[in-house]
Amino acid sequence: MNTSFSHTISAVITDLDGTLTDKRRRISTVAVECIRTLTDSGIPVILASGNTLCSMTILAKMIGTDGTVICENGGTYRIGFDGDECIIGDITACRNAFSVLQGYFKERGEVLQLYSPEYRFADVAFARTVDPDIVREVLSGTPVRVLDTGFAIHLQTEGITKGTAFLQICDAIGRKPDEFLAVGDSHNDIEMIQAAGYGAVVQNCSDDICQAADYVSGKKYGEGFVDAVQNVFPSLF
Ligand SMILES: O=C(O)COP(=O)(O)O
Numbered sequence: 001m002n003t004s005f006s007h008t009i010s011a012v013i014t015d016l017d018g019t020l021t022d023k024r025r026r027i028s029t030v031a032v033e034c035i036r037t038l039t040d041s042g043i044p045v046i047l048a049s050g051n052t053l054c055s056m057t058i059l060a061k062m063i064g065t066d067g068t069v070i071c072e073n074g075g076t077y078r079i080g081f082d083g084d085e086c087i088i089g090d091i092t093a094c095r096n097a098f099s100v101l102q103g104y105f106k107e108r109g110e111v112l113q114l115y116s117p118e119y120r121f122a123d124v125a126f127a128r129t130v131d132p133d134i135v136r137e138v139l140s141g142t143p144v145r146v147l148d149t150g151f152a153i154h155l156q157t158e159g160i161t162k163g164t165a166f167l168q169i170c171d172a173i174g175r176k177p178d179e180f181l182a183v184g185d186s187h188n189d190i191e192m193i194q195a196a197g198y199g200a201v202v203q204n205c206s207d208d209i210c211q212a213a214d215y216v217s218g219k220k221y222g223e224g225f226v227d228a229v230q231n232v233f234p235s236l237f
């Protein structure tokens with residue numbers, strides 16, 4: 001674990017569920033206050049989630065960021081509230097893979113529950129009522145990656161991650177990934193954490209991302225996020 005950072009960090013990118021929220025998805029009010037302190041100090045905060053573009057837009061508005069969001073695990077993103085919606089995932093491949101899964105589990109008497117399919121443009125998300133490892137096994141050989149976020153199972157086009165969307169946003173806004181503190185909690189945050197100048201995780205993180213982080217907070221959920229931010233921007237607090 002690298003507990004120091006040599007370059008100047010001047011921006012933040014953060015996961016939502018499990019990082020700004022608790023396991024019941026209740027948003028942390030201290031994390032919201034912290035993001036407002038950052039944005040009011042001129043430090044942009046990008047919200048990066050597996051959630052849909054419409055839900056992330058409302059969240060960004062209500063928290064008070066500039067509206068730059070990564071959604072559907074990198075399958076969609078938008079710069080600012082008025083930017084174009086960029087869709088970079090192949091929803092057809094994900095839906096086809098989901099049909100294969102539905103068939104497999106139906107034969108075993110299990111019905112998969114989709115999450116907000118009408119608002120998804122790039123990935124497919126469904127309830128964690130089945131074993132993600134079995135899902136991976138059934139879909140091996142397809143062009144689709146299986147992500148278990150701890151909140152849902154997602155099917156995503158191979159090669160698309162929060163990290164790839166993050167790099168595209170950096171290119172578009174003229175910032176280097178090195179300038180960012182990235183904070184996350186789960187498997188779907190690994191590439192983003194690795195691409196950023198300094199990658200931090202909250203204490204409730206999954207084992208795989210813990211290994212990839214520069215900093216592991218001793219605090220959970222929103223308090224862990226605040227701790228990671230205070231570690232990098234001590235003069236703001
Ligand atoms: O959509 C999910 O499954 C989890 O969302 P997250 O990326 O904000 O943790």
Ligand SMILES: [Mg+2]
Pocket residue numbers: 015016017018019149184185186
């Ligand atoms: Mg998360």
